[in-house]
Amino acid sequence: MNFNAVATTCLCRFELVSLWMKNFDYVIIGGGLAGSHASQAIRENDQNGSILLITDENHLPYDRVPLSKNYLLGKMKSDVLYVKKSNFYTDQKIELLVGHKATKLDPKNHVIDIDDGSQISYKKLLLVTGGRARRLSIPGSDLKGVFYLRTIDDADAILQTMQESKSAVIIGGGFIGCELASSFTKKKISSTIIEVGPKILGRVFDQDTARWLDDYFTNKGVKIMKNTTPTEIVGKEGKVSGIKLQSGQIIPTDFVVIGIGIIPNTELAKDAGLEVDNGIVVNQYLQTSDQNIYAASDVARFYSPVFGRQMRLEHYDLAVKQGKLAGENMAGKSKQFKELPYFFSFMFDVRIEAYGDLSKYDNVVTKGSPTGNGNFTKFYLEDGVVNAVMMVTRKENMEYIKQLIYSRKKLYDIGMLTKDEQKI
Numbered sequence: 001m002n003f004n005a006v007a008t009t010c011l012c013r014f015e016l017v018s019l020w021m022k023n024f025d026y027v028i029i030g031g032g033l034a035g036s037h038a039s040q041a042i043r044e045n046d047q048n049g050s051i052l053l054i055t056d057e058n059h060l061p062y063d064r065v066p067l068s069k070n071y072l073l074g075k076m077k078s079d080v081l082y083v084k085k086s087n088f089y090t091d092q093k094i095e096l097l098v099g100h101k102a103t104k105l106d107p108k109n110h111v112i113d114i115d116d117g118s119q120i121s122y123k124k125l126l127l128v129t130g131g132r133a134r135r136l137s138i139p140g141s142d143l144k145g146v147f148y149l150r151t152i153d154d155a156d157a158i159l160q161t162m163q164e165s166k167s168a169v170i171i172g173g174g175f176i177g178c179e180l181a182s183s184f185t186k187k188k189i190s191s192t193i194i195e196v197g198p199k200i201l202g203r204v205f206d207q208d209t210a211r212w213l214d215d216y217f218t219n220k221g222v223k224i225m226k227n228t229t230p231t232e233i234v235g236k237e238g239k240v241s242g243i244k245l246q247s248g249q250i251i252p253t254d255f256v257v258i259g260i261g262i263i264p265n266t267e268l269a270k271d272a273g274l275e276v277d278n279g280i281v282v283n284q285y286l287q288t289s290d291q292n293i294y295a296a297s298d299v300a301r302f303y304s305p306v307f308g309r310q311m312r313l314e315h316y317d318l319a320v321k322q323g324k325l326a327g328e329n330m331a332g333k334s335k336q337f338k339e340l341p342y343f344f345s346f347m348f349d350v351r352i353e354a355y356g357d358l359s360k361y362d363n364v365v366t367k368g369s370p371t372g373n374g375n376f377t378k379f380y381l382e383d384g385v386v387n388a389v390m391m392v393t394r395k396e397n398m399e400y401i402k403q404l405i406y407s408r409k410k411l412y413d414i415g416m417l418t419k420d421e422q423k424i
Helices: 003-018 033-045 086-091 152-162 175-186 207-219 267-271 316-330 398-407 414-418
Strands: 023-029 051-055 094-098 102-106 111-114 119-127 131-133 146-148 167-171 190-194 223-225 230-236 239-245 250-252 255-258 262-264 293-295 300-304 309-311 342-347 350-356 363-371 374-382 385-392
Touching: 023 033, 033 051, 033 316, 051 119, 086 094, 102 267, 119 316, 146 152, 152 255, 167 175, 175 190, 175 207, 175 342, 207 223, 207 363, 239 255, 293 316, 316 342, 350 374, 350 398, 363 414, 374 414, 385 398
Parallel strands: 023 051, 023 119, 051 094, 119 293, 146 255, 167 190, 167 255, 190 223
Antiparallel strands: 102 111, 111 119, 131 262, 230 239, 239 250, 300 309, 342 350, 350 385, 363 374, 374 385
C-alpha cells in the first residue's frame, strides 16, 4: 500500500469537508499509538461526536516500537506498523489531517491554528505530541550518514544505508542504542556503542544487571566504549567516515546513529499557558491544568496513585492504555489511571520485561543466576517495599508480581522473594 497516497487522500478529504465545517467535538493532536487508541475509545463511547486526528507526519497513526528491532531486521513490513488501516478511520467517521502541524493553541476560545493558516475549534482536546530525538551538537553532526531513529522515514533511511555498510557506531547506550546494536549485528554489520557513562543502560538498571549486559553484548560481538565522549564526527566528501573521541582516537565507521533520548514536545502546551514540568502535567484522569484538554503518553507527566508522585515515561504499554483512558474520559467517563508502568525490550536472544518504577530503590534482590541469555528476576525495593520487578528472559506469575507492587507492603523477610510465589 502506498501510504503517501493514503496521506494525500486523507488530506483531500479533510480539505473538502473543512470548506463548511471546522468545528469538532473531539480533536487529537498526535499520530502515534496513543492518538489512534484514543480515537477508537472516543468512538466506542460516543457514536455521534465528530473526531479529528492531526499528525505532522505523512503517515497514518503507527507504532514506533518495532522500528529499532523487527523493522530494521526486515521481519516486519511498513503496513504492519500502522495501528489501523485507512478504511477503519473512514468507517468510524474519524477525520485525519496528516502532514500538517498545529502551530498555536488558544484554550480560552477552544481554537487550534494549523500551519496552512486554517483554524480548528474543539470541545475536548487531547495532546499526544510525543517527543523528538535529542540532538548531538558536535562538529560533523550534519554529515551524510548521521541518523536519528524516531520515525518510519528515519528507519527507511537507515535501512537503505545498512544495505551498503559494514560498520556502524551508535552514540548512546540506552534502550534505543542497545536495540540498534543488536539489529545491526544480526545483519552482519560490525557495531560499536559509545556511552558517556560507566555502563550501558546504567541509568535504568542496577549495576550488576548493567554489568551483565555489558558482558552479554561484548560476547555477541558488539564493541562497547564506556566513559567515552565523542567530540567530532569526521567525514570525507560530505559523508561520515569516523568518530573522533575526546582522547583523539578516531573510530572508523560507515554510518552513525545517535540515540541519546528524546525531548517531550511541550511547546504547544507551554505557549498556551498549560502547566508544564518535564512534560505536560496531568492529574490521574489525564486532564491538564485546563479541564477540557487532556495529555497522554510520552509527553505527559502524570500522577500515579500507586506511587503517589508525578511520572513521565516512554513506554508502549503506557501509550496504549493512557490513550484509551484519555479517550474514554473525553467522552464522558471519569476513570483514574492506576496502571503499573510496564515496558519490554528485545536484544539479541534477551527479552527484558519490567513492572513498576525502577527509578527509586535502595536494595535489589535477585532470583536466579544470570547465565547465557539471562534467566533471572530482579526485585527493586525501597525501605523494604517492592517498587519494581524486572524479568530477563524469565517467566514469573504476573498477577503475583503486580500484587506485590500494588500492595505497598513493607517486607521484613526479603528472602521470600527468591522462593516460589507466596501470598502477599
